[in-house]
Amino acid sequence: MTTKTLLLVDGSSYLYRAYHALPDLRSPDGFPTGAIHGMVAMLKRALQDVQPEHAACVFDAKGDTFRNEWYPQYKAQRAPMPEDLARQIEPIHEVVKLLGWPVLMVPGIEADDAIGTLARIAAQTGHEVIISTGDKDLAQLVDAHVTLINTMSNEKLDAAAVNAKFGVPPERIIDYLTLMGDTVDNVPGVEKVGPKTAAKWIAEYGSLDGVIAAAGAIKGVAGENLRKALAWLPMGRKLVTVVTDCDLSRDIAGFPALDALALKPVDRSGLLDFYARFGFKSWKRDLEGEGGAAAPAEATSVPAALGDDPPAPQPSATTPKHYETVLTREQLQRWIARIHAAPLTAIDTETDSLDAMVARIVGISLSVKVGEAAYIPLAHSYAGVPEQLDAAEVLAALTPWLENERHAKLGQNIKYDSHVFTNAGITVRGYVHDTLLQSYVLEAHKPHSLESLALRHLGRSGLSYEDVCGKGAHQIPFAQVDIARATEYSGEDSDMTLHVHETLWPQLQALAGPLFVYERIEMPSVAVLGRIERNGVLIDAAVLARQSQELAERMMALEREAHEIAGQPFNLGSPKQIGEILFGKLGLPVKKKTATGTPSTDEEVLAELAADYPLPAKLLEHRGLAKLKGTYTDKLPLMVNPATGRVHTNYAQAVAVTGRLASNDPNLQNIPIRTPEGRRVREAFIAPPGHAILSADYSQIxxxxxxxxxxxxxxxxxxxxxxxxxxxxxxxxxxxxxxxxxxxxxxxxxxxxxxxxxxxxxxxxxxxxxxxxxxxxxxxxxxxxxxxxxxxxxxxxxxxxxxxxxxxxxxxxxxxxxxxxxxxxxxxxxxxxxxxxAPMQGTAADLIKLAMIEVQAMLEREQRATKMIMQVHDELVFEVPEAEIAWAREAVPRAMAAVAPQMKVPLLAEVGVGPNWDQAH
Incomplete structure (x- = not known):
């Protein structure tokens, strides 16, 4: 007898994910439709992938469940459902039924428990059970007959995959969750125990019961926290355990038989009316054209104008792909001919490091047509690796194309790849598009990784880095990845980049404002930021060492003063001990509590208390100095690149929704300037001999x-x-x-x-x-x-x-x-x-980028030796030869003031010059 399949969709999990994954889509009358669109697309994709005989989409019903009777604080911290999502719940239920899905909502029972009960019964009656969810809690249900899938990440979890992902087998997931707790559901675990510690303890002691039995022998803070939680753990285990014996007879006809969960035909008439009502025009056209068949699983994309559903990109997620591994000179020459002839080529590098300044190329992928790509391995190294083309020969053959600006190129995060090629002695020209920035300009509030873009806009998902390299302690360098596997992964990257571009670029072209921001601000900023990053800034390690010593001495003095006020010694870095002193011994008022019910000692609380009490003020000052010391005075000297003797920050464009740049490794935007100690850190940012630091800062922008x-x-x-x-x-x-x-x-x-x-x-x-x-x-x-x-x-x-x-x-x-x-x-x-x-902060971000672009162009036009070395908020910082100081004092602020002639008020950039950044202010 053929085994039947039951597909159970965790509707409550997916409707939230659909709501947050898609932009603010609206019907013609302004009704929000993003979650509806995402749910329909995911259900279609799940049906296409699984092709079940029985199915159910399971949602949480309104009101409390039996867990609230066990523990009244269960889910007490959860924020109310967003109003726009709440408005879409009824239409989602309606369209799920029109698509032929049984819909299940059981009052008093969570969706997880209904899913668990159905999975157990189906497995006992010979069904294969597929649970479509993004909820890790349901991993406890996985066994020989129950598998989890995630249509948003293309993840599939059988028993082996659960063990690989969480570090524990499915039968120990309950123990694992109990130890960690669940902040979303307000279920406390063992304080400061995360996934690694939970998995480690379970591996070492066999089970939660084994961990509890060994609690007295577990050392350190973790052991202390475990012993404090022992009385709670039985209730925690009860709360995280999915119940698999619920009575569903009132909600499913003939229960425990599953006949009522047979998929029904699509209600074509009702679905056409629904699509028309909510403005899903292309789905409506597809349904009309197919004479009753439901539209295939298709992409979810940002519309050119809100109110229309996104166009379905072609080819679909099921289109065959052909990725070629280039191992011969003949193959290389054939692909070089293709990219020379192509109007646009997507290019991606695989490297040995995430640090763009030092990363070396392991392989290169190219795509000139959606569904096709080539991977050129250059530095793979493992037992049995096929013979690869000589890296120097390949790069020499590609250089004329790479450095020719007439050959249009496309990438995802092109600044990184540009650095990588520069490391290899190649200056890439002709980058005309970056899908990362296209997404950022169109929908800054959404994720911009290639994986997110492909899933959101194309309905495509592919291999993740962890899929090919593993994760954690078992992760291997990309150079050790099997070349065939690397071809699939890297080829997919360049192919999907081209595919995403073909979807996003027409949308950008239809919007005058975003198109200007993309073409005139964001894309030109890439090269300028790359130049600033490579220039780097000189650091005086001796100055930082002196400051670290002074900070350490001041912190010790603060510690003594704090102990004196408290009347006893305590650890100023321990929230627990601070809480005991402030609220236990000194009786200060409790301002707020943590999720576990203990009084909070966070910065906001201490600042409020510091207005009336001396000890919180000492603690705040100590924290500020400790952060300054650990983040900057101790750490900056360790971040100097030995090859250049300079610190090279990374500027991320696609982070802040307002367009502000983010700086990291090190973060130059967050050096505190409100305290004398913070301002002094800038003394260590120095000019080399014969140069000065010049700072040009927009005034009251x-x-x-x-x-x-x-x-x-x-x-x-x-x-x-x-x-x-x-x-x-x-x-x-x-x-x-x-x-x-x-x-x-x-x-x-x-x-x-x-x-x-x-x-x-x-x-x-x-x-x-x-x-x-x-x-x-x-x-x-x-x-x-x-x-x-x-x-x-x-x-x-x-x-x-x-x-x-x-x-x-x-x-x-x-x-x-x-x-x-x-x-x-x-x-x-x-x-x-x-x-x-946001319009003001965003305009300020646009202005400083335009200034950066204009000043760099001026430096190049006039062939000046002055270098732009930092961009911090509304400020540009330069390293200026002494012979150019007079010129720079006048030319830089003039250029900055002229970038927005349409403004009704004059822009003003104030300039300072000094031997270091602090004195240039």
């Missing part, structure tokens, strides 16, 4: 942008006349002449100016100024009376953001606000504040 966008006459006048804008504001708010404004009144005005930009209300202003809330309210009302244009801008911007779902910068960058019409109250209020601030 966001206030100038506010003046331009709001067109407020008072602000425009203040900037046009070169007035002190904070003094001018104080003059208006306090009703006095500018020359009568005191320093205290100017400080108030400055706080109001910057606070309102960030959407600060009366409560926040009162807290910042240390005044009564009624006084803060009066100041804000007076400000808006005097600067009515600012109030109008704020009101109109919030209304526009609610209507569109996004705001725009001066140059057309779109900043999406998913919570502006959904989410809970605080999240919606946060989105409204962001709607006010």
């Amino acid at each position: 966001e206030l100038r942008i506010m003046a331009h966008i709001s067109e407020d006459p008072g602000l425009l006048k203040a900037f046009a006349e070169g007035m002190d804008v904070h003094r001018a504001t104080a003059s208006e708010v306090f009703g006095i002449a500018p020359e009568q404004v005191t320093s205290e009144q100017r400080r108030y005005a400055k706080t109001i100016n910057f606070g309102l930009i960030y959407g600060m209300g009366a409560f926040g202003l009162a807290s910042s100024l240390g005044i009564e809330r009624s006084a803060a309210t009066a100041y804000i009302e007076r400000y808006f009376q005097r600067f009515a244009g600012v109030k109008r801008y704020m009101d109109e911007t919030k209304a526009s953001a609610k209507a569109k779902g996004y705001v725009e910068t001066l140059f057309g960058r779109r900043i999406y606000l998913p919570d502006i019409n959904g989410g809970n109250g605080p999240r919606r209020s946060g989105a409204e504040r962001q709607a006010i601030n």
Whole structure:
């Protein structure tokens, strides 16, 4: 007898993932449809992949379950469902049924328990069970007849794969989850025990019971935390165990027989009406054209205009792929001829390091047509490896094409690959597209990895790096990956990059603002940022060593002072001991609690307590110095590249939704400047002999942008006349002449100016100024009376953001606000504040990038030796030969001030020069 298959879809897991994975899609009448679209696409994909005889899409019902009776705090910390998602629940249930799926929601029983019960019964009656989910908890159900799949990551978990992924077999997943706990469901585990420790203990002691029995012998903080949790663990185990014997007879006809779960034919008429109602035009056309057959599993993509469903990309995820391994000169020459003839070539490198400054090429993949690619292995090394072409010969053959700007090239994160080729002595020219940046400009609030893009826009998924190299301690270098496997992985990368580009590029071309941002800001920034990264900055290790010593001495003094206040010694790095001192011994008021119910000692709590008590202030200062010491004064000397003698940060473009750059390894954006100790770190960023550091910083950039966008006459006048804008504001708010404004009144005005930009209300202003809330309210009302244009801008911007779902910068960058019409109250209020601030912060980010591009072009045009070495917030930092200082002082700020002639207020860049970064301010 043929074995039947039961497909169980964890609908509650997928509807959240669909909602967060897709952009803010809307029907023609403005109804949110992103989660609906994602659910339909995933269900189609699951049916296509599994082809079951029986199936069910299982959702959580409203209300509490039996677990709330066991533990009233169960899921107590979970945020309410976003309003836009909640509105889509009923339509999702409707369309799932129209697609022929049985829908199951059992009051009082979680979806996991219904799935567990059905899986157990189906396995006992000879079915193969496939559970489609992204929930790790369900891994406990896996056995010889039950397998998990994840249609969003193409992951398949049988018993061996569960063991490989989690480090424990399926029958020990409950023990594993009990030790770790579940913060999402508010189920405490053993404090500070994560996946590695949980798996290690289970491997060592056999089971949770074995761990409990050995608790007295487990040393260190982990052992101490385990012993504290012993009384809780039985309840924790009960809460994380999926129940497999629920009574579903009221909800499934004929239960425990599964006949009621047979898939039904698609309700073609109902589905056509549903697609028309919600604006899924291409799915409707497909269904009409196929005479009743459901559309195939197709891509989910960002629409050119909200309200239409995304076009289905071709070929589909099932199109055959052909990836060739290039091992002969004849193959290489054939592919070189293809890329010379191609209008656009996707290229990707495989390397031996994630550090772009030192990475060496292991292999190169190329694609000129979707579904086809070549992989050229250059440095694979393992037993039995096939003979590869000589790396130097291959690179020499590719160099004329790589360095020819007339041959258009495409990549995913091209800045990294450009560095890699530079390391090999090749300067790549002709990069015209980057799918990472296309995604970033179109949907900055979504993930931009190639895996995410292919899944979201193409319905395609492929091998992950961990699939081919393993993970953790067992991960191998890419050079040891079997060449056939490497061909599949790397070929897929370049192929999917080309495929994603063919989907995203037409959407960008249809949007004037985002197209300008992509072509004139983001793409040109790549080469400039690459230049800055390679230039690096010189560090004086001796200065940092002295600062580290001084910080250590100050931290020891603070520790002594803290012990004296507490009346006993304690570990200033231990939240537990801090909590015992503050709230136990000293009886300070508890401001908030952690998920496990213990009083919080986080920075926000300490800052609040520090206003009234001395010990929290000492602890805060100690934490700040420890962070400064560990992150910068101790660490920076270790990050100097031995080949260059310099520190080379990495600037990430596709991170902040506003367009701001992110700096990492080291993070130069986060060097604290509010404390003397933090500012002094900049003393270690020095110029080499015969040079100086020049800093050019946009002055009051966001206030100038506010003046331009709001067109407020008072602000425009203040900037046009070169007035002190904070003094001018104080003059208006306090009703006095500018020359009568005191320093205290100017400080108030400055706080109001910057606070309102960030959407600060009366409560926040009162807290910042240390005044009564009624006084803060009066100041804000007076400000808006005097600067009515600012109030109008704020009101109109919030209304526009609610209507569109996004705001725009001066140059057309779109900043999406998913919570502006959904989410809970605080999240919606946060989105409204962001709607006010984001156009200014985003415009400032655009301006500094345009300045960076223009100044670098000027340096090259005039063949200057001055180097741009850092970009930090609204500041550009240069290393300038002494002979060019006079020129740079005048030319750099002039170029920066001229990048936005359309602005109604003048831009001003202030310049400082010194032997180090600190003195250049």
